[in-house]
Structure formats: structure tokens, C-alpha cells
Amino acid sequence: MHKNQDLYHFFKEHSLQLTEDWYDQLDDENEFSVYSSENPAIVKELKQQNQDYFQHLFDVFIKDEEYFFSDFQQWSIELARDPKHLSTPLHFIIREYFNSQKIVVNYLKKFISLHSNEVSVDKIFMWYDIIVKAFDLSIYIFIQEYHKNTQEQLNAQKELINELSSPVIMLQNKVALLPLVGDIGTVKSQFILENTLQQCSEKGVEHLCIDLLGVATIDTMMAQEIFNLVKALRLIGVQTILSGIRPEISQTAIRLGLSFEHVKTTSSLAQALNSIS
Known part of the structure; x- marks a missing residue:
């Protein structure tokens, strides 16, 4: 022992x-x-x-x-x-x-x-x-x-x-901005979906500008997540506009066969905000 x-x-x-x-x-x-x-x-x-x-x-x-x-x-x-x-x-x-x-x-x-x-x-x-x-x-x-x-x-x-990379920023007259930056993977896209829906609901947002100027690349998965977000926002009464789609992003979207025809788009954030007002 x-x-x-x-x-x-x-x-x-x-x-x-x-x-x-x-x-x-x-x-x-x-x-x-x-x-x-x-x-x-x-x-x-x-x-x-x-x-x-x-x-x-x-x-x-x-x-x-x-x-x-x-x-x-x-x-x-x-x-x-x-x-x-x-x-x-x-x-x-x-x-x-x-x-x-x-x-x-x-x-x-x-x-x-x-x-x-x-x-x-x-x-x-x-x-x-x-x-x-x-x-x-x-x-x-x-x-x-x-x-x-x-x-x-x-x-x-x-x-x-x-949270810092996907904030819903209130502007005026129930208009808000969601600037997306960098690469958006599966986990981050799910967070963006849930966080955006929650913030828009809590803040009483009626129009949301999703600005893609800071997005480096886009693929089928990311486009689908954006479409899902737009659809989900529509269900809670939020009208969405995509802005800041750069030429290289649009070219990639065409090559991949991605269609944004059911989503309102503008080339710049300023145009998006003007179209709302």
C-alpha cells in the first residue's frame, strides 16, 4: 500500500x-x-x-x-x-x-x-x-x-x-443602414440575419439600406443569405434596398448566375437614401 x-x-x-x-x-x-x-x-x-x-x-x-x-x-x-x-x-x-x-x-x-x-x-x-x-x-x-x-x-x-461588423444604424424617419464589411461566412451570415431582424424590430425600422461597398467578394452562398435576409425583413414590414454593388461584384454575380431582379438595388448609398426620401 x-x-x-x-x-x-x-x-x-x-x-x-x-x-x-x-x-x-x-x-x-x-x-x-x-x-x-x-x-x-x-x-x-x-x-x-x-x-x-x-x-x-x-x-x-x-x-x-x-x-x-x-x-x-x-x-x-x-x-x-x-x-x-x-x-x-x-x-x-x-x-x-x-x-x-x-x-x-x-x-x-x-x-x-x-x-x-x-x-x-x-x-x-x-x-x-x-x-x-x-x-x-x-x-x-x-x-x-x-x-x-x-x-x-x-x-x-x-x-x-x-456585432461591430454588422450594426443597424438608425438614420432618420425610420430609415436605417446596415453596412456589410469583409467576407461573410455561414456563421457570420446567420448572426447578421438574427441580429438585423431583432434590431429592425426593436428600433421600428421601415426602410433598411444594406450597403455592400465593403464586401470584397460575393458567391452563391452569400447571395442566398442576402436574399434570405431581404425576405425575412419583408415579412416584418421592412423594405430593403441594396447599395454599393461595385462593378467587380456585379460581374461575379453574372458569372455565377446570381439574380438580383427581385431586390431593389442602387450603385451608391446616396442614391439609395434619395430613393427612399
């Missing part, structure tokens, strides 16, 4: 020193790393988090492995969600997990040297393996949470970009 009260108490007695040893070896000047902070409050919190980690880790030597890893996994998930660590580059975090592991292993060696006549080689390998297993689990959990946090940030940024 891996459990050993003497080893557990040895680690507990030296837990504060383990944390100090860990912090003393820190050599991080990267401004994006939480470990480079000289703020006393942050330093204190870092040491406390490291101390808590060690305290939970050492329980492996007094608990059954199954129950330990069940509790340790849940606690590690909460630790991995610390905002300051999630905002630190991942390789710095992994580095400190390995540094902490080295320190724990060094203290394991100290314990073994003090009890060399009482500890078998099999027991030593068992303790080492379970320490590595615990650190591996922590690293795996942190990478999972880091990835999840990164994806959430990317999704939030995409939503913000979509």
Missing part, C-alpha cells in the same frame, strides 16, 4: 518550507506571468495557493487512492479556474507544476534517506509514481480549463466582432 503516516506527517511538517523553496526558485520577469508580480498581496496569494496545493496533495499518503483522486480532481478543477493563472501563458503554469513536483520529490528523497533501513525499493517507486500521477492529473485538468477559458474568450470576441 502507498499509505504511510510517517511520510504524511513529514510532508506536513515541512509544507511551509516546501512553499518557500518553491517561491525562492521563481525567476520570472515576463510581464504577462502572474509569477513575476512583486505585489505583496499577489505574492501572498501565490504562496497560499501553493501551500493549499501541497496540503491537498499530501493527503494521498493517508487516503485510499480512489477516494483521494476523486476529491483531488474536484479541488484541482476549482484551483485551475483562478483568473490570474488563466491569464498567464500556459507554458509558465506547466513550468511551475513541474518545479513544484521536483521540490516534492526532493523532500521525498530526504524522507527516504532518514528511513533508509525501513523503506523498500518497491515502496519508494510506489510513492514516486503516485506523486507523478497527482501532478499529471493537475496539469491535465489545468490544460482543460485553460482551453475552455480560451474558447470562451474567442467566442466572446467573435460575437463582438460580428
